[in-house]
Amino acid sequence: MQHLPKRVTVTEVGPRDGLQIEDQWIPTEIKVELVNRLSRVGFKTIQVTSFVHPKAVPQLRDAEEVMAKIDRVPGVTYEALVPNLRGMERALAAKVDKVNLMLSVTDSHSLSNANATTAEALKNLEPVARMALDHGIGVVGGMATALGCPFEGFPPPERLFMVVDAYLAMGVREIGVADTAGMANPALVYDRLSRLRDRYPDVHFSLHLHDTRRMATANIIAALEAGVTDFDGAAGGMGGCPYAPGATGNIATEDMVHMFHEMGIETGVDLDALLDVVRWMSTWVPHPLESTLLRAGKSRDVLGRRTSGQVKKIS
Template sequence: MEKRVYIQDVATRDGFQIESTFVPTEDKIALIDRLSTSGLAKIEVTSFTSPKAIPNLRDAEDVMRGIRRVPGVEYTVLVPNVKGCERALGCGVDEINLVMSASDTHGLANLRMTPDASLEQFKTIIAATQGTDVFINASLSTTFGCPFEGVVPEDRVYQLIQRLIDIGVQGVTLCDTTGMADPAQVARISTGALSRWPDTVFTAHFHNTRGMGLANAVAALHAGIDRFDASLGGLGGCPYAPGASGNICTEDLVHMFQRMGLETGVDLDALLDASGLLPALIGHDVPSAILKAGKSDRRYPKPKWMTEVAG
């Protein structure tokens, strides 16, 4: 039997939040509805942050309530605090995604909170989910390095994961927030996490900032990770690494895994159709390689001189 991998799209959250244009609510809903029927395992729909902090996602409720939810697909949202959690629960999300940094400086810069403060905040959020069956995921930013501090000690990463699990987190996303990870490091940390916490659901989240995104995904796969965040079209990025490319591209990841003989559950053509809509929605080209080059099984016409009949 083929090995099964689970692909989770974050474009409408991680991608749209940093675009210079607001994508209209009905366009967001239409795009997510397409993604819902393409075979993805999970969709990070939006973020229940303050509309002032992230104006692009100020329509979180309308989007979450407007989409057509497909059974079997998990719908997750980013939740920064108790208020956001209550808004998310009000929309009946399947999962809330808490975000913290592994490094103090990135935590302060991105969230205005140290990891310690984030963990305290998470306790209050998790308390607010009591009595629901919502799944609690936490994304650990800068797991593979901090753009301000550099290397984050692996022991510190493992200590933070332990503390997350201790307060009731069920899934942990290992995030290479600014594309600093390399395949050897990914293999080491993925193996370390999976062997320490076999009952926790781990997700790998890579950026392609330095061209290593898909190489890191393969390294995580070989270490035993089977859940991957990726972003349609390769949207996303990081405010602290201007000009750098964004999250690994969902269709590029699915294409590679399918070529490797893995079962993704995804209809790649449907995904490419959806990705093809992005440039019109956001007003610029996207980094997707497969959208430009076509799939590996694409056939090119022979040069004309080879097919011309000698006259």
């Protein structure tokens, strides 16, 4: 492998994308504690919540209360997902540092998720982006289903170009490319991200992966080869999209960070501290976490046990 970066950026989206799919109510105090613990692990950006209508995502109906109660650690950007102008107004009142605009690249998913076609949704986002930028709030243009849609399959590059062009017209220069349904493969990821970076060299692209079919880590390698160095993850591998049938959790942040560190790529994240957070999460999440590292431990820990004679030979 050639041209790998020395450092990448990892954004933690678990408090929002990880929790939004949970049916059992997670108390506000637990959400606040989760954000506070993650704030001290080394992440530069944490996606805290979503200002969608409470009926759409009941689990995040306490968005304002969570934002009001978290400890804001200097140097950490606290981000929220916003779907529309009303959500942006709520986010501003809650003093978020950055917003991620909710948009689906395919019409079918957009109609399911936002009751509007992609073109209509983009038009509706214009005043949202303007309000955020006018108030000095950072903006990420979301591109859900960019790498696979459960209703329409794989969007062609031209569809992605159309969305990016619309975001650029709004003044948005950060774009989040998402594999919402976990359908992407490494060849597709490399192709789409390479095309995007070649066509838009001044745009900052990040990658948001779901590990539905256990290809997320391979897709990360493809993204690195394409020059992308900004990735989302959810602690414990939690999450899923309520409007993407079959979609499961995000790539587990700890698994991704572990892989980067084993490859000699810096993240700025304290992996041991992050694992402590995930272990704590396992005490209140009402189902097993999708974390291979939680089950198997770090590679170097296994080596340590072997040298100390704790690993028995299998005959």
